[in-house]
Each structure stands twice: as structure tokens, then as C-alpha cells.
Amino acid sequence: MSTLNNKIDFTAIISVHKANPNGDPLNGNRPREDYAGHGEISDVCIKRKIRNRLQDMGERIFVQSQDRSDDGAKSLKERADRNMELKEATSKKNKELFAEVACKTWTDVRTFGQVFAFKGDSLSVGIRGPVSIQVAESVNPISINQIQITKSVNGETKDGEKASDTMGTKSRVEFGLYVIRGSINCQLAEKTGFCEKDADNIKEALRTLFENDASSARPDGSMEVKKIYWWRHNCKSGQYSSAKVQNTISIKLKDNIENPTSFEDYDVVVNNYNDLSLEIIDGM
Numbered sequence: 001m002s003t004l005n006n007k008i009d010f011t012a013i014i015s016v017h018k019a020n021p022n023g024d025p026l027n028g029n030r031p032r033e034d035y036a037g038h039g040e041i042s043d044v045c046i047k048r049k050i051r052n053r054l055q056d057m058g059e060r061i062f063v064q065s066q067d068r069s070d071d072g073a074k075s076l077k078e079r080a081d082r083n084m085e086l087k088e089a090t091s092k093k094n095k096e097l098f099a100e101v102a103c104k105t106w107t108d109v110r111t112f113g114q115v116f117a118f119k120g121d122s123l124s125v126g127i128r129g130p131v132s133i134q135v136a137e138s139v140n141p142i143s144i145n146q147i148q149i150t151k152s153v154n155g156e157t158k159d160g161e162k163a164s165d166t167m168g169t170k171s172r173v174e175f176g177l178y179v180i181r182g183s184i185n186c187q188l189a190e191k192t193g194f195c196e197k198d199a200d201n202i203k204e205a206l207r208t209l210f211e212n213d214a215s216s217a218r219p220d221g222s223m224e225v226k227k228i229y230w231w232r233h234n235c236k237s238g239q240y241s242s243a244k245v246q247n248t249i250s251i252k253l254k255d256n257i258e259n260p261t262s263f264e265d266y267d268v269v270v271n272n273y274n275d276l277s278l279e280i281i282d283g284m
Contacts, residue, residue, distance in 0.1 A: 002196045004130070007238035008184040009245040011229040012206050014136070014283075015263050016176040019222035021045075023171070029217075030144060030171040037141030039176045043133045046180060049213060051108050053205035056212060062106035062114060077118040090123045098125045103192040110192035111202065130188035131202060138176040139251050140260065146171045172217070175261050177226075180206075181246050186236035203230060208284045225283025226263045229270065232277040240273060248272050 022041040023029035032040040048065070055061045055068060062079060064070065073079035080086055083105060089098035102125070103110035113129030149168045184199060206228050214220040231245050238245075250269045257265045272278045 004184065004186050004189040004194060004196055004199060005236060007186050007233040007236060008199060009231040009233075009238075009242050010182050010184075010203070010206070011246060011249055012180040012209070012225055012283075013227045013251070013263070013268070014178050014180065014209070015224050015226055016173050016178060017222050017224075017261075018172050018174060019219065020170075020172050020217040021176070021178065021223060023217065028169070028171070030146075031142065031173050033142060033144070034137070039138035039142040039173060039178060041136035041178055041180070043135050046133050046136060047108075047112055049209050050202065050205045052213065053208055053211065054107055054111075054201060057201060057204070059107040059201065060105060061108050062102070063108055077121075080116060080118070090121065093123055095123065095125050098123060099127050100193075102127065103194075107198065107201070110194045111198060113188075113192070127192065128188055129192060130185040130194045131182060132185070133180065133182040136178045136180040138178050139266065140177070140253070142176040143174045144171055145174055170217075177251070177260065177263060177266060179249075179251065181242075183242045203228065203281070207281055211284060227268065227283065228281040230279040230281060231272075232279070234275065234277075239275065245273075245276065 016039070020029070020031050021039070022032050022045045024032045032042065034040055051061050051063060052065065052068065055064065055070070063076065064079075066074075071079065071082070073082065083101065085101040085105075086098060089101055098116070102114065102116065108114070109127060109129070111129050111131045113127045115124075115126045117124040117126075147170050149170050184194075184202070189195070207225060209225050210218070210223045213223075229249060233239055248271050250271070252267050253260060254265055254267055260266065270278070
């Protein structure tokens with residue numbers, strides 16, 4: 001596999017229509033927002049979706065969702081303990097060998113990194129991954145609507161009792177345009193073995209981010225990747241900082257639009273540097 005010799009920065013623009021892109025469990029599962037009213041999607045949520053897509057693409061994933069476990073392991077420790085090479089590295093107290101085996105075995109470990117520190121283990125290993133992702137933020141403040149829902153079924157059988165209606169609420173974003181920003185570091189890629197094929201897999205995972213991701217909070221078609229901007233620098237360290245590269249994109253409402261309802265209500269302008277390779281990809 002060819003090593004990664006060019007720093008990569010990327011941006012993905014996604015639209016949300018009548019959906020909850022990332023609920024906050026400490027706030028009644030309302031869509032996340034900052035103090036200025038802009039919507040947010042946590043980096044952890046985005047990485048979870050990328051892991052799911054990589055798993056769908058046939059890659060081995062260490063941090064799997066419980067309902068997506070493909071090896072029967074019920075915990076991260078159990079998954080790690082099943083790997084004989086990791087056990088051997090632990091017995092030798094060889095952190096370098098442990099990290100090498102973990103990165104070789106699981107795509108998400110060599111992509112995002114991982115901390116292996118389980119109760120009872122004699123060896124703790126921390127791995128830094130080359131792919132970093134920021135918290136996604138909406139371009140404009142979002143409008144959150146809350147609707148009442150009713151459940152008319154008993155959770156348990158009770159003789160002679162009629163099912164009583166249970167009231168609840170459900171929150172959703174009417175419309176929001178969110179921006180995901182990320183970067184791939186070549187120096188860290190060398191340490192974990194992250195290669196060009198892995199970078200291509202990340203690009204494809206972003207393009208198809210919401211495939212097989214539907215739920216009652218995110219019905220099919222309610223979230224869509226509109227555009228991906230994929231910059232490739234001409235060296236490992238990059239000729240520009242990630243901040244400067246990300247700032248070459250300007251997203252603004254069109255002059256005659258006050259309340260946006262679609263991606264087409266925005267003007268997206270890219271003032272790219274002449275010596276910086278840019279690939280623009282449509283979402284799925």
C-alpha cells in the first residue's frame with residue numbers, strides 16, 4: 001500500500017431537512033446548538049457515521065456499535081482480548097508492537113487513533129490517528145420545532161387495564177446547512193500505516209455518509225451530503241495551514257433569501273490557491 005505523501009484537508013457541506021442530526025442527551029435530545037443558535041453535530045457523531053460506512057465497505061472496525069457488531073464481541077476489551085497478536089505484545093509489555101498490530105488490524109484505529117486502557121490489563125497504549133474532524137456547525141442559526149407524540153400501547157400486560165396514552169415530545173431542525181471540516185496529517189499517517197487507499201475510503205465514506213443511517217429522528221432523505229471539497233497539498237506538511245485552506249470557502253445566503261429552505265438558497269464561492277489541488281465531489 002502506498003504511503004500518504006501529501007497532506008489533505010477536506011470540507012463536506014450537508015443539508016438537514018425536518019430531522020434531528022445529533023440530539024443532546026442532556027437537553028431532552030434536542031438538536032445540538034451553540035449559544036448563538038447555530039446547529040452543531042459533534043465530531044464523535046461524525047466519526048461514528050464514518051466508522052459505520054467503513055464497516056459497510058468491508059473494513060475491520062474496532063469501535064463498533066452494539067447493534068452492528070460483526071464478530072460477536074460485546075465490549076472493546078473482549079474484541080481486543082480475542083486478538084492473539086495483541087495478547088503477545090501485552091505479555092512482552094511492548095507498546096510499539098501493540099500499536100503496530102492494532103493499527104494493522106483495525107481501520108478506525110489507524111485512522112482516528114485509540115486509547116487501549118482496560119481494567120486489569122498490565123499495558124496501556126495510546127495511539128494518535130492522522131484524521132482529525134471538527135465539530136460541524138450550521139451556516140445560519142437553526143429553527144428547532146418540537147412536536148407532541150403519543151404512545152397508546154402498554155409496555156407490560158396488565159389484566160383488565162386499558163392501554164393509557166403516554167405523551168412525549170420530538171424535536172427536529174426545520175432546515176439547516178451544516179459544514180464538516182477535517183484534515184489528514186502525513187506524519188501521524190506514517191506512524192499508524194494510514195495509506196492512500198485509506199484516504200480514498202474516507203472520501204467515499206463522506207460521500208455516502210447517510211447511507212444505512214436512517215432512523216425515526218433522521219428519516220431517509222432528510223439528511224444529504226451536497227458537496228465535498230478535497231484539497232491535496234504538494235508536500236507532507238502542507239504549503240498552507242488547514243485554517244487558511246478551510247477559509248477559502250465562503251458560504252452566504254443569496255441576496256433575495258431571508259429564510260433558507262434548501263442548499264440552492266446559498267452561494268458557495270471557493271477562492272482556491274493556485275498551487276493547491278482541489279477536487280469537488282457531489283454527494284451520493
